[in-house]
Amino acid sequence: MPFASPAVTKRVRAPAASLAALFSPTSIAVIGASSNPTRFTGKIIPTLLRQGYKGTIYPVNAKSAEIAGLKCYPELAAIPGPVDCIVYALAPEQMHNALRGAKQLGAKLLVVASAGFAERGDEEGKRLQDELVALAHENGMRVIGPNCIGFANFADRVCATAAAAMDWPDIQPGRIGLVSQSGGLGFATVLFNALEEGIGFSHVVTTGNEADLDTIDIARFLVNDARTDVIAITIEAVRDPEGFIEFLGLARDAGKPVVVLKSGRTDLGKVMAASHTGALAGSAEVFEAVCRQFGVTCTHDVDEFYQIAAMFGKLRAAGKLKRPVAPGSKCTAFSISGGHIGLFADHASTHGLKFAPFSATTMAAIERELGFSGNFQNPLDTTARAIGDDAFWGRCLRVLLEDESVDIAVPIITVARSYDRAIEDFIALAGESEKIVTVLWAGGSFEGNGMCLLRESTVPVFRTAARAAAAIEALDRYCTVQHREQQDAVWRNAGGAEKARDLLREAAKSGKSSLTERESKEVLTALGFPATKEQAVNTAADAVAAARAIGYPVALKGEHPDILHKSEAGIVFLSLQDEQAVAAAFETIVERMQKAVPGDKRGRVLVQEMLPQGTELILGLTRDPEFGLVVLCGLGGIYVEILNDVSMRLPPFSQDEALRMIGELRGVKILQGARGREPVNLDKVADLLVALGDFAAANRDLVKEVDINPLIAVGGDRLNMADALIVLNKQVS
Structure with missing residues (x-):
């Protein structure tokens, strides 16, 4: 589906395939390498060696003859062979002298670990950073950084970084590609904690100031990388919304899940607008709405971030992301602990998961396997009578996986001497079935190798009910989006759209900053909105x-x-x-x-x-500082004033997408006719949302906000604008 970008200069990006060679260098020069292993500059070469780099390393330091057993060179020009990658760890002011000879060596990537550039926040720092990029490009190099901790390509054993977490011995590659603007998040907290849980990465790339190559460049490379199944991103701000949206589309089309950890989420409403609609969406909410639109998982903490990424990696490796359409609506769980069943059910309900009743065949099979009768419900409390029967877990899981109403099964285990037999059965049954098995291990064992077995398998494992439920919700959203037919937005009512734009231009030329209610309704009725x-x-x-x-x-x-x-x-x-x-x-x-x-x-x-009493909705446009105009809808009255129950999309979009947008509202049941209300014609509301999206995409230069509040639904099919406001973006000549 096409998205028009905000009014920004389109950045020309290098083809993703061309970046692959940058992260697989056969030779690396480290400028400013130190023989002191306690210093940042003294950690780079030992890290390369410790993590198994097989290429040639050239330390560059005029004051040393040897570093880490390797011959040291006084300058780049003294290096005898070609160099693919240069790691720069000197002061910014030394870059012109230090980088002489880079072009003759054929270097293609410059990793700048040094600080003192634009992150300083002054003009001098910005000037130095601009000079750095210009110098690199003159010498045929792309730049990672400055102010970054480098990168690690675990698949090829190239770890050009000084991160402390790289002291971890013999890090094994995984299938998650991590790109992080923050070195502290990416190479410290995320990597170390993930390694403790046996979660591996194909790549970790930190981008720092992003003077040249940025998060989106690296993410696009990871979409193209055959050894990466999942793309994990920590991000602070979206500087190129169009590039970000394009990347999300590429990842969706490649079937690679994207998991995001964004900082700055609570900085809401940076630009509060004149209309009520503008106050409903802050930049963080819009970012998350964009992610939902593409099936991307937004996480809120580090452990959730890498654990959900690991789940997607395992399931993609097992080929289990293509079949289920909406696994969150076809769940089951079982345990010998009623308390854990109740806790998981609570969290599952919060995350919108559904547990269908078991079929009669399944009920009979449960009774047979448990050896006693009962009113078995989903999720299933098998009671403590199953304790001592190690084979029970596998037999019960097999029965539940055979139920047609089940797409994902969650065995919940707690504490035992050993769970090896149960876990072996879980792994075997998951391998035999096309359905998904996710283990919730709320405890541990005193003997055996159960956790290692799970970590080495393609069966996801979580330690808490909250994390397991959140992960299944993320899985459900991803699968739902993947199975949608990607429809292009259909542009309709061309004559009305032209009239609406003429009215906007006339108002802008006359110097107006906003339109009155009557003028706003005139524009909107041209688009097909019904007015009083x-x-x-x-x-x-x-x-x-x-x-x-x-x-x-x-x-x-x-x-x-x-x-x-x-x-x-x-x-x-x-x-x-x-x-x-x-x-x-x-x-x-x-x-x-x-x-x-x-x-x-x-x-x-x-x-x-005076319209009769009906169901109030609010529709509108708000201008996000990162993504530009965003279409918004919600229930009016207390639902928007108190509960902030709104849904958002980037325009333009299809009617099916508009209907999904409406379906995300927490109060959608009111629109569907809950508690004796007459149901609202949601197809008509969706038509209006599509028209508003078309209008937004065609008038980004003129419109700042639109507030249709309320749109009153009376008698099901009748819709009327009771009030409207259009705020203009700027004057035009």
């Missing part, structure tokens, strides 16, 4: 005549270009039943507008039909 019957009037007599023509009851609203929030100004009167009430309301509105904007005569009064 209304008239603009200048006198009380005209207001009475308009009310008589429209039919009582009516609403009166003040309209002034400088008063965006009418309710707060006290210029909205609802359910007026007669001429006296209309005339009195008119006079009050005029008085309050004059008080709000003294001497300004541009105010008018709108007389509108």
Whole structure:
């Protein structure tokens, strides 16, 4: 599905395949290498050697003859052979002298571990960084960093980094590719903790200041890398939204799950806009909405990050990500502990997982395997009567996997002398079945090799009910998106869209920063949005005549270009039943507008039909500082004011995507007719969302926000805009 980008300069990126050779160098020069192993610059070469690098290493240090048993060279020009990669660990001011000779050696990658560049936050640091990139490009090199901790290609045993976690002996490669702007997160916390749990990586690349190659470049390379099954990203900000969206599409099409850990999530509402809609979505919420749109998992802590990535890696390696459409709706779990079953059920419910009733055949088989009858429910509490029967676990799992209502089974084990027999059965049955087995081990064992068996298998394992439930929800979202037919947005109502844009341009040329309610509705009705019957009037007599023509009851609203929030100004009167009430309301509105904007005569009064009570929705556009215009929908009233129940998408999108957007709302059951309400025609709401998305994609240069609040659904099929506001992005000539 195509996405138009915000108004940013498109970055030209190197083909992903061309980066592969950069991370598999056959020779590395380390400029500024130290013989002191306690110093940062003294750790790089020992790390390369310790982790099994088979290429040639050239230490460069004019003050040393030898480092780590390797001949030391005074400068690059003295190195006799070709060099593929240069690691730079000197001060920024020395780069021009230190990098002389790089082009003659044929170096293609420059890894800059040094700090003192743009991260300083001053003009000098920025100048030095710009010079660094220019110098590298002149010499035919791409740059990682500066201010990074380097990279590790575990698949080829190339670990060009000084990270302390690399003291871990003989790190074995895995199938997760990790790219992290933060060296501390990537090469310290994430790597070390993951290694403790037996989780391995194909690559770890830290990008630091991202002066040249950035997170998206590396992520695109990992999509193309045959030895990477899952792409894990820690990210602070999206500097290239279009590139990020393109990468997500590439990963989706390649069937490679993406797991993200984003810092700065709580910095909400960096740009609070004039409309109510604009206050509903902060940058963090928009980022997560974009990720959901592509089936990407957003995690909130380090252990969740690498554990969910490990789950995806195992399941992709086992070929189990292609079959299930929505595994979260076809779950089962079983344990001898009723408490653990209840705890897992609680967390599963929070994460939207579903447990279908067992079939009669499954019920009979459970009774046969347990040796006693009962009212067996899903998830299954087998009770402690199964203790002592090591083969019970495998027999029970086999029965549950044969149930047609099950796509994913979660055996929950606790503490025993040894669980080896049960775990061996779990692994064997997972290998035989096309369905998914995920072990929740809420405890441990005193003997045996159970955890090692699980870690070496393709069966995911989690230690807590909360983490297991969150992981299955992530799996469900990924599989659901993967099985969607990727439809292009269909552009409709070209004539109406052209009229709407003409109205916007006319308003912008006249110097307006926003449109009045009446002007906003004129634009939106051109797109197909239904509006209330209304008239603009200048006198009380005209207001009475308009009310008589429209039919009582009516609403009166003040309209002034400088008063965006009418309710707060006290210029909205609802359910007026007669001429006296209309005339009195008119006079009050005029008085309050004059008080709000003294001497300004541009105010008018709108007389509108009073819609009957119905279900209120809010639709709109908000401008995110990273991704530009985003389409938003939610339930109105308390649902948006208190619960912030909204869903978002990047435009444009198809009607099917709009329906999925509506389905994400926590209050969707109200729209579907809960508690005796008449159901809303969701297809019509989806049509309006698609039209709004088309409008957003075509008018990014003119529109800052749109607030349709409320859109009232009356009688199921009838929809009406009760109020609307369009805020312009900028003036045009």
